[in-house]
Amino acid sequence: xxxxxxxxxxxxxxxxxxxxxxxxxxxxxxxxxxxxxxxxxxxxxxxxxxxxxxxxxxxxxxxxxxxxxxxxxxxxxxxxxxxxxxxxxxxxxxxxxxxxxxxxxxxxxxxxxxxxxxxxxxxxxxxxxxxxxxxxxxxxxxxxxxxxxxxxxxxxxxxxxxxxxxxxxxxxxxxxxxxxxxxxxxxxxxxxxxxxxxxxxxxxxxxxxxxxxxxxxxxxxxxxxxxxxxxxxxxxxxxxxxxxxxxxxxxxxxxxxxxxxxxxxxxxxxxxxxxxxxxxxxxxxxxxxxxxxxxxxxxxxxxxxxxxxxxxxxxxxxxxxxxxxxxxxxxxxxxxxx
Amino acid sequence: xxxxxxxxxxxxxxxxxxxxxxxxxxxxxxxxxxxxxxxxxxxxxxxxxxxxxxxxxxxxxxxxxxxxxxxxxxxxxxxxxxxxxxxxxxxxxxxxxxxxxxxxxxxxxxxxxxxxxxxxxxxxxxxxxxxxxxxxxxxxxxxxxxxxxxxxxxxxxxxxxxxxxxxxxxxxxxxxxxxxxxxxxxxxxxxxxxxxxxxxxxxxxxxxxxxxxxxxxxxxxxxxxxxxxxxxxxxxxxxxxxxxxxxxxxxxxxxxxxxxxxxxxxxxxxxxxxxxxxxxxxxxxxxxxxxxxxxxxxxxxxxxxxxxxxxxxxxxxxxxxxxxxxxxxxxxxxxxxx
Numbered sequence: 001x002x003x004x005x006x007x008x009x010x011x012x013x014x015x016x017x018x019x020x021x022x023x024x025x026x027x028x029x030x031x032x033x034x035x036x037x038x039x040x041x042x043x044x045x046x047x048x049x050x051x052x053x054x055x056x057x058x059x060x061x062x063x064x065x066x067x068x069x070x071x072x073x074x075x076x077x078x079x080x081x082x083x084x085x086x087x088x089x090x091x092x093x094x095x096x097x098x099x100x101x102x103x104x105x106x107x108x109x110x111x112x113x114x115x116x117x118x119x120x121x122x123x124x125x126x127x128x129x130x131x132x133x134x135x136x137x138x139x140x141x142x143x144x145x146x147x148x149x150x151x152x153x154x155x156x157x158x159x160x161x162x163x164x165x166x167x168x169x170x171x172x173x174x175x176x177x178x179x180x181x182x183x184x185x186x187x188x189x190x191x192x193x194x195x196x197x198x199x200x201x202x203x204x205x206x207x208x209x210x211x212x213x214x215x216x217x218x219x220x221x222x223x224x225x226x227x228x229x230x231x232x233x234x235x236x237x238x239x240x241x242x243x244x245x246x247x248x249x250x251x252x253x254x255x256x257x258x259x260x261x262x263x264x265x266x267x268x269x270x271x272x273x274x275x276x277x278x279x280x281x282x283x284x285x286x287x288x289x290x291x292x293x294x295x296x297x298x299x300x301x302x303x304x305x306x307x308x309x310x311x312x313x314x315x316x317x318x319x320x321x322x323x324x325x326x327x328x329x330x331x332x333x334x335x336x337x338x
Numbered sequence: 339x340x341x342x343x344x345x346x347x348x349x350x351x352x353x354x355x356x357x358x359x360x361x362x363x364x365x366x367x368x369x370x371x372x373x374x375x376x377x378x379x380x381x382x383x384x385x386x387x388x389x390x391x392x393x394x395x396x397x398x399x400x401x402x403x404x405x406x407x408x409x410x411x412x413x414x415x416x417x418x419x420x421x422x423x424x425x426x427x428x429x430x431x432x433x434x435x436x437x438x439x440x441x442x443x444x445x446x447x448x449x450x451x452x453x454x455x456x457x458x459x460x461x462x463x464x465x466x467x468x469x470x471x472x473x474x475x476x477x478x479x480x481x482x483x484x485x486x487x488x489x490x491x492x493x494x495x496x497x498x499x500x501x502x503x504x505x506x507x508x509x510x511x512x513x514x515x516x517x518x519x520x521x522x523x524x525x526x527x528x529x530x531x532x533x534x535x536x537x538x539x540x541x542x543x544x545x546x547x548x549x550x551x552x553x554x555x556x557x558x559x560x561x562x563x564x565x566x567x568x569x570x571x572x573x574x575x576x577x578x579x580x581x582x583x584x585x586x587x588x589x590x591x592x593x594x595x596x597x598x599x600x601x602x603x604x605x606x607x608x609x610x611x612x613x614x615x616x617x618x619x620x621x622x623x624x625x626x627x628x629x630x631x632x633x634x635x636x637x638x639x640x641x642x643x644x645x646x647x648x649x650x651x652x653x654x655x656x657x658x659x660x661x662x663x664x665x666x667x668x669x670x671x672x673x674x675x676x
Binding site for chain 1: 390568572587588589590598599600601602603604605607608609610611612613614615616617618621
C-alpha cells in the first residue's frame with residue numbers, strides 16, 4: 001500500500017490560528033476491508049468553516065479531534081475498490097480530509113460520489129459545483145429568494161461562494177453588488193464574475209465609509225444580503241436595507257478568532273421588518289441535486305467561470321489555510337496534492 | 339357639537355421622553371361631512387410603538403406630526419353618523435388618537451370596526467382581542483410556529499402581548515416561560531396567565547444572571563423567543579437557543595430613547611442556524627380575522643384573562659405612557675376617557 005501524508009490538528013489555537021497548530025505526518029495506508037475504497041486525493045478544499053472546527057467550544061459541528069487529520073472536502077481518483085459501485089479510475093468527490101490518500105466506507109450515504117468531468121473540471125466539484133456553490137444557491141434561492149430587479153449584496157465576493165452567488169443572482173435578473181478586498185479583486189468581480197459593482201472594503205474600512213459606498217452602489221437600497229464576513233459591513237448593510245430585506249448568514253470569518261463582533265443596531269431588523277437566517281448547507285441535502293444541476297449548467301454555458309487559488313503540496317496546506325482566513329486567496333482556495 | 343380634549347405632540351424628545359413633550363388642548367368638534375362618524379372615545383390604548391413615532395428618524399412608520407393629536411387605538415361609541423353602516427350607539431374600535439372625540443371617515447377600510455361586547459368587554463378590543471393580541475398571534479403562529487413540547491419565551495410577559503402569547507402558546511402544547519419585572523408580576527404570570535415559569539429581570543439584571551435563570555427555566559433550551567424588549571435579555575436568549583430556534587422581533591423598548599443596544603454575539607444566529615424576523619402586525623391584515631377569532635374564543639372560555647392598568651382621564655395619558663415605557667404598568671395600559 002502507498003504511504004499517506006496527513007496534516008493533523010496538533011493543538012487548538014489560542015486566539016489566531018497558526019501553522020504550529022498543525023502537524024504533518026506520514027503513515028501507512030491500511031489494507032481495505034469489504035465495502036471500502038482507497039482514493040488518491042487530487043485536490044483538497046480549504047474553507048473558512050474549518051477554523052470553527054479547530055475550537056473546542058459550542059458550534060454547529062463537533063470540534064475537530066486532536067491528533068486526527070483535519071476534515072476537508074476532496075476530489076480524487078479511486079485507486080482500489082472493495083465496493084461494487086466503485087472501481088479503479090473513477091473520479092470522485094468526498095470528505096477525504098487533509099491527506100493524500102483516504103480509505104472511505106463507500107456504502108455510507110453521502111461519503112463518496114462519482115462525478116463527470118466532461119464539461120466540468122474535477123476541481124470545480126470542490127467549488128462552484130460543490131459545497132460552496134450549493135451554499136450560494138441555498139442562501140440566494142431559499143432565504144433571500146429575490147425578485148427580478150431587486151438588489152442583492154454579497155461579501156467575500158470573489159471567493160467560491162461569492163462567484164457562484166453572482167452568477168445565480170444575475171440569472172434571476174438582480175442587481176448584484178459585491179464586497180471584496182483590494183482593487184484587483186474588485187476589478188475581477190465586475191469584469192469577470194458579472195457583478196454590477198464591487199466595493200473595496202480596504203478603502204471603505206469603517207461603518208461610515210461603507211454606508212456611503214453602499215448608498216452609491218445600491219441606489220435602490222438593499223433587498224438581500226449574503227453574509228460571509230460579519231462586523232461593520234453587516235452594520236452598514238442594515239443602514240441601507242429596504243423594508244422586508246433578507247439576510248442569509250453563512251459565515252462570520254472575522255469572529256472566528258474568538259473576539260465576538262457585536263451587531264451595533266439590531267433594532268433595524270425590526271424597523272426594516274427584516275429576516276435573518278443562519279444556515280449550514282450540509283443540513284439541506286434535499287436541495288443539492290437541483291442546485292448542482294443549475295450550477296453545472298452555468299459552468300458549461302460559461303456564465304460561471306470561477307477563479308482558483310492553488311497551493312502546491314499538502315505540506316503547504318496550513319499556510320494556505322491561514323492565508324484564506326486573512327483574505328489572501330483569490331477565488332476558491334485549493335491544495336493540489338499530486 | 340361637544341368640546342374635544344386632545345393631547346398633541348408639542349415637541350420631540352431629546353433622549354428620554356418627558357411630559358413636556360405633550361400638550362393638552364381643547365377644541366371644538368367640527369360638523370360632520372357625508373361619510374363621517376363622530377365617536378365618543380371610551381378608552382385609549384397606550385403602546386410602546388408610540389415612542390418610536392415621537393422621533394423624527396427613519397422607522398417603519400411616518401413620524402408623528404408635531405401639533406397634531408398623538409396617534410393611538412381607541413374604543414368608543416358612535417354619537418352621530420353620516421355613514422350608512424354606522425348609527426348612534428354602535429360600539430366601535432379604531433385609531434381615534436389621544437382625544438375624547440374623533441371624527442372618522444368611516445368608509446375608508448380599516449378605519450372603524452363595530453364590535454360585539456356580549457362575551458368580550460369593550461376595552462379588550464384594545465388588548466387581548468385587538469392589536470396586541472394579534473401581534474402575539476402573528477409572532478407565535480407565523481414566525482415561531484412552535485410544535486407541541488417546544489419551549490417558547492416572551493419578554494414583557496404580563497403586558498397585553500405577553501398575556502395573549504402565553505394563552506396561545508399553552509393552547510399549542512408549549513412550555514411557556516415569561517420574563518417580567520418584579521416578584522408581583524412574575525407571581526401573576528404563573529398564577530393567572532398560565533406561564534410555566536417567569537424570570538424576574540430585576541433580579542437577573544445582567545447577561546450572566548439571565549443566562550443562568552434561562553437555563554433553569556428552560557431545561558430543554560429555547561426554541562422560540564418573542565422579543566418585546568431588546569438588550570441583554572436577547573443576548574442571553576441566544577446563549578440558550580436550540581438549533582433552528584426562531585425569534586420574532588416585535589419591540590425593542592429599551593432602545594427607543596436613542597441609545598442603540600448592540601447584539602453582542604450575532605454569530606450565534608449562524609451557529610444555532612436561527613431565524614430572526616422583525617414584523618409589525620398592521621402589515622399583515624390578512625391574519626386578523628383568524629387571530630381575533632382564536633383570541634375571542636380564549637377570552638370567552640376564560641383561558642385568557644388579561645389584566646388592565648387603567649389611568650383616569652386624558653390629562654393623565656402622558657404620565658401613564660411614560661410609566662409604560664419604564665414598565666410601571668401591570669397588564670394592558672389604558673386611559674379611561676369618560
